[in-house]
Amino acid sequence: MAYETLKQMIAESRRIMVFSGMGMIRESGIAYFRDAPYAYQVEAEYGVSPEEFLSAAFYNSRPSLFYKFYKAEVLKNRNHARPNAAHYALVRLEQQKEREGGKVTVATRSISSLHKKAGSRNVIEACGNMFHNTCTNCGKEFSPDYIMESPGIPHCDECQGAIRPGILLAGEMLDNGIVTRIANETEAADMLLVIGTHLDAYMTKRFRQYYEGERLVLINDETYPTDKLANLIIHERVSDVLPQVID
Numbered sequence: 001m002a003y004e005t006l007k008q009m010i011a012e013s014r015r016i017m018v019f020s021g022m023g024m025i026r027e028s029g030i031a032y033f034r035d036a037p038y039a040y041q042v043e044a045e046y047g048v049s050p051e052e053f054l055s056a057a058f059y060n061s062r063p064s065l066f067y068k069f070y071k072a073e074v075l076k077n078r079n080h081a082r083p084n085a086a087h088y089a090l091v092r093l094e095q096q097k098e099r100e101g102g103k104v105t106v107a108t109r110s111i112s113s114l115h116k117k118a119g120s121r122n123v124i125e126a127c128g129n130m131f132h133n134t135c136t137n138c139g140k141e142f143s144p145d146y147i148m149e150s151p152g153i154p155h156c157d158e159c160q161g162a163i164r165p166g167i168l169l170a171g172e173m174l175d176n177g178i179v180t181r182i183a184n185e186t187e188a189a190d191m192l193l194v195i196g197t198h199l200d201a202y203m204t205k206r207f208r209q210y211y212e213g214e215r216l217v218l219i220n221d222e223t224y225p226t227d228k229l230a231n232l233i234i235h236e237r238v239s240d241v242l243p244q245v246i247d
């Protein structure tokens with residue numbers, strides 16, 4: 001029943017905005033850094049929590065330890081992270097809506113670029129990604145492999161400037177252009193699809209106010225008190241649902 005309603009909502013929508021959360025990462029088999037068992041392991045091993053590690057304050061004060069963590073715990077996922085069936089379903093949806101003169105936009109805070117890897121073109125990576133790291137001095141871009149191969153703190157091979165990771169760190173502001181783009185796309189959408197997260201998560205809470213329609217759909221396998229704000233709720237794994245409603 002819910003699947004039929006969802007199918008119908010999708011068919012009736014020209015512009016679809018998708019907020020893709022960390023559940024999508026978990027469904028691709030990657031441990032999310034806030035998840036308890038993993039967070040405890042990290043804390044036991046390094047004496048610092050993953051959240052503390054991935055902050056601007058930590059990066060600025062202890063860059064050497066920051067890079068030890070970033071290489072061993074973040075960049076290690078760079079090659080084996082694979083898109084799941086839901087990522088691919090969204091690619092088909094984007095192509096379908098474009099044929100119909102519509103648009104699908106995906107916004108995510110994930111740094112793993114799985115939507116882009118799957119083939120989605122309109123993707124807003126609000127927190128950047130681990131694949132584009134830049135020299136703070138000359139702006140040259142470096143791959144994760146370059147960073148992995150650099151001992152200690154990576155430096156630019158042209159100007160010796162420090163390379164900073166291409167991800168937004170805790171304590172840093174979202175880029176203004178990105179904020180405007182997410183707000184505008186959400187406002188223009190006929191349907192807001194929130195997947196693998198809940199309505200009070202950072203991005204959904206901040207941007208759902210821009211959505212003015214009545215097709216706010218939530219697909220998440222955990223329940224939250226704010227779920228009732230959605231027009232349609234499906235408490236299942238996203239990768240089980242989307243492939244069944246998108247041809």
Ligand SMILES: [Zn+2]
Binds near residue numbers: 140161
């Ligand atoms: Zn440089």
